[in-house]
Amino acid sequence: MSTQTKQVQGVRFHQAGGPEVLKLEQVNIPAPGPQEIRLEVKAIGLNRVDSMFRSGYYSEQPIFPSMLGFEAAGIIESVGEEVKDLAPGEVVSVVPAFSNHQYGTYGEFVLLPAYAIQKHPSNLSFEQAAALWTSYIAAYGMLVDGANLQPGQAVLFNAASSNTGLAIVQMVNLLGGVSLALTSSASKKQALLDAGAQHVILTSEQDIAKEVPTITGGKGADVILDAVGGKHFESLVAAAAERAQIFAYGALSFEPAVWPAVPVLLKMLSIKGYNVGDLLMDYAKQQAAIAFVKAGVESGKLLPIVGPKFQLSDVADAHRSLETNQHTGKIVLTV
Template sequence: MPDTAKTVKIVRFHKIGGPEVLQFDELPLPEPGKGEVRLRVKAIGLNRAESMFLHNRYLESPVLPSTNGYEASGIVEAVGHGVDTSWIGKTASTTPAFSLNQYGVYGEVAIVPIHAVAEYPAKLSFEEGTSIWMQYITAYGALIYYGHLTKGDYVIITAASSSVGIAAIEITKAEGAISIATTRTTAKKAELLALGADHVIVTEEEDLVARVNQITANQGARLVFDPIGGKGIEALAHATAVLGTIFEYGALAMEPTPYPLFTALSKRLIIQGYTLRDILADPIKSQDAKKYVFDNIVAGKFKPRIDRTFPFAQIVEAHRYMESNAQIGKIVVTL
């Protein structure tokens, strides 16, 4: 049954900063407009993009006061004009197919466009249901749609303990390819191996290029999946195979990323900037991506890993934990 409260708590921020600028605003219960639905939120999946947005280091700058959040799961309780009323009462989650300056899901309810709503496999909990689309579709777009990942390919996955990194490990395994995960310290090595990584390189202790050459018999990796950027791209280029592709899908290094010209020339490398927006902006690509994720979850090949959950009242603490980089997998806020 729909909640009849006339006001709801929505998390917004009124100035740029860290987690501490997030605040609970009591606002009138919003009504969905044309092409929109209102989701009664049960769980929120946090993403690094939202932290970057909070700090004004993202692809778009916040218009204050701003909402935040791409991924939530819950129950559709109201629909706007033009939306099939059969959605009412359905359990669903949101895909990151919108601008954070137009929509956000940090709240007791979320107004989102219907094209950003998807049903997920019934065997998943609310916590798991909010932990699939961003990570799996991000990895799918680079590795499957653009990278044409095939059996026997070597794939370097940096920042491998993130939810997207773990999704990339699972996709690589599902396609019969070989994952080379990287992590800065030994703290997460055993867990990454347990999660299915074929090889793990501890970059603060091992030479990345030497280890990749050892693993690949000096051939290098055909695909590199990197959200870090920065000067580390030089080593990644040296570790990439001739005619290989480096997908840059983030800027966690927060420093300029030099173009490795001579290595790219000698190996005829492709260095491709990529975000999942390209997949989600196209109805056919989006449908194919969601089906790929859905089917692999049902088949048991993909299982979202939740590192830790926080109650809604502790969303600031959840953001602080995300910025600590201690997690392996997804951080989820529950309502």
């Protein structure tokens, strides 16, 4: 175990705000505690939560100077004295099961709790491994643990070109469901089809409430995953099958949602807010999700799609790209 503090480049912010508050600074990373590891970071995955936390809009408020980041991949540099199943030199990735009040992944070297470290399948690059856990565990949590998706059931979801959206495409296919991806961008339609989406509805030109029944033989969508909210929520309800399950897992739109009370009642819909943290804090469910995702990656049926790449020094530009919602796949910082 290394007992030396390392002085390295790490990202910190000293006030909530836009991407410009992110600063690359010299920081001291101490030797790992008894149940910690020190990671030499090779790639960092960006998440929407990073942007919300930085802006002060997340449920947990930053404590300044604040770290951020939940996903990364790299090489273990040193381990704490109580860590038994991990060793220096091993290639690993990070499961987002901690608070940014204690840990963060934006840096050349970072401290992390050993329980959040996984030896990911060897067929992944560092960039792919940094794009793996948050999105695929979230997709598992909604489709498998939550909805118990059955073969032939139709899954309607928006923000389809995001990393989580693409994870949903792959997981629906793996489970034998029917994927109905929503996008407002004509340029992303072919990319979604190439990624395996069985049906893509262009919301800027097509009516969701008309297209979904046509695709599903009049039934509607059995499961709906909503990352946007806002005024389009009413259209999702209109496209739902009787007794459909709706998971609200994001709020990309700041517009208030219209509550369509009558169709919710008549269709007997189940509507649930979903936060992946709920699954991650349940050890048994967390381990089941990790095992499922690992098996899917090893089989080649689940494979993260890496989008734009930025250097760690360009972290503010990476966050600006994240907030435009124009990318496909996972935005990654390389170190």
